[in-house]
Amino acid sequence: xxxxxxxxxxxxxxxxxxxxxxxxxxxxxxxxxxxxxxxxxxxxxxxxxxxxxxxxxxxxxxxxxxxxxxxxxxxxxxxxxxxxxxxxxxxxxxxxxxxxxxxxxxxxxxxxxxxxxxxxxxxxxxxxxxxxxxxxxxxxxxxxxxxxxxxxxxxxxxxxxxxxxxxxxxxxxxxxxxxxxxxxxxxxxxxxxxxxxxxxxxxxxxxxxxxxxxxxxxxxxxxxxxxxxxxxxxxxxxxxxx
Numbered sequence: 001x002x003x004x005x006x007x008x009x010x011x012x013x014x015x016x017x018x019x020x021x022x023x024x025x026x027x028x029x030x031x032x033x034x035x036x037x038x039x040x041x042x043x044x045x046x047x048x049x050x051x052x053x054x055x056x057x058x059x060x061x062x063x064x065x066x067x068x069x070x071x072x073x074x075x076x077x078x079x080x081x082x083x084x085x086x087x088x089x090x091x092x093x094x095x096x097x098x099x100x101x102x103x104x105x106x107x108x109x110x111x112x113x114x115x116x117x118x119x120x121x122x123x124x125x126x127x128x129x130x131x132x133x134x135x136x137x138x139x140x141x142x143x144x145x146x147x148x149x150x151x152x153x154x155x156x157x158x159x160x161x162x163x164x165x166x167x168x169x170x171x172x173x174x175x176x177x178x179x180x181x182x183x184x185x186x187x188x189x190x191x192x193x194x195x196x197x198x199x200x201x202x203x204x205x206x207x208x209x210x211x212x213x214x215x216x217x218x219x220x221x222x223x224x225x226x227x228x229x230x231x232x233x234x235x236x237x238x239x240x241x242x
Contacts (some may be wrong), residue, residue: 001067001149006173008208008212009017009154009173009174009177010152010177011156011191011205011208012153012205012208012209012212013150013173013174013175013177013178013212014178014180014181015178015181015202015205015208016150016178016205017177017178017181017204019093021144023117028141029053029182031033032053032128032136032139033050033130035128036049036050036130036131036135036136036139037050037129038131048133049133049136050136050183051183052133052134052136052137052140052176053136053137053140053143053227054140055137055140055183056136056137056138056139056140056141056142056143056144056181057140057141057143057175057182058139058140058144058175058176058179059140059144060142060143060144060145061144061154061171061172061174061175062168062171062172063107063166064144064145064151064155064158064167064171064177065154065158065168065169065170065171065172065174066153066158066164066167066168066171067164067167068155068156068158068167069159069160069161069162069164069165069166069167069168069170070149070157070164070167071077072085072158072159072160072162072167073118073162073164074160076234076239078224080223080238081210082162082220082223083219083221083222083223083224084208084220084224085159085162086216086220086222086223087149087155087212087216087217087221087224088166088218088220089156089159089216089220090213090215090216090217090218090219090220091213091217092156093153093209093210093212093213093216094209094210094211094213094214094217095207095213096152096153096156097206097207097209097210097213098206098210098214104129120142123138123142124139124142127139127142128233135183140155144175148177149179150174150205152232154170154171154174155160155171157170158170158171160216182212192194216217229242
């Protein structure tokens with residue numbers, strides 16, 4: 001992967017966590033903090049519990065990244081088919097970025113609310129009534145599998161790597177980049193929800209997603225129309241990395 005890819009991942013993830021994740025997962029975090037984090041056990045215990053939750057969330061992201069990376073590798077039969085995958089993912093990202101800004105309802109039409117499924121409700125209820133560190137970790141994993149716009153974006157990025165390993169790395173970097181805001185959500189959520197900062201972060205993140213989608217679309221187009229040139233370019237990039 002190139003530096004521009006990782007820079008885009010970190011930037012969108014951090015801005016998205018300030019804008020989108022606070023609104024999407026804020027209620028989830030507040031709910032488990034209120035029900036499970038006992039102030040009498042001290043701040044150190046509470047911090048460890050929040051870390052366990054976030055590591056569980058990141059684990060789910062890494063698993064999803066490996067799955068989507070494997071899915072992408074199936075289509076990497078030739079530079080041309082790889083280019084088609086890049087082009088389709090680029091179009092998807094542009095639509096998602098525009099949707100995230102609120103201009104179209106693309107995301108809401110493809111998101112599936114798994115929180116209403118009986119299995120999810122039962123697992124959530126069980127984990128909410130336990131105060132073990134394992135329950136915080138599993139609760140984070142449960143949260144990590146909830147579909148949302150940013151997860152779709154990074155899952156598409158993972159598929160574009162055409163590698164289970166790099167797909168997992170993409171989602172791992174995404175999760176780590178959202179961790180600072182999600183870890184401190186209890187103290188900043190109220191401020192972010194009541195200010196224009198959250199909307200600004202969503203707008204910036206949506207613009208970056210659209211630009212990155214256009215970049216991948218162009219990359220896919222070049223792979224389809226000039227497969228030999230792109231194959232040589234990718235080979236040279238791999239040589240520089242070793």
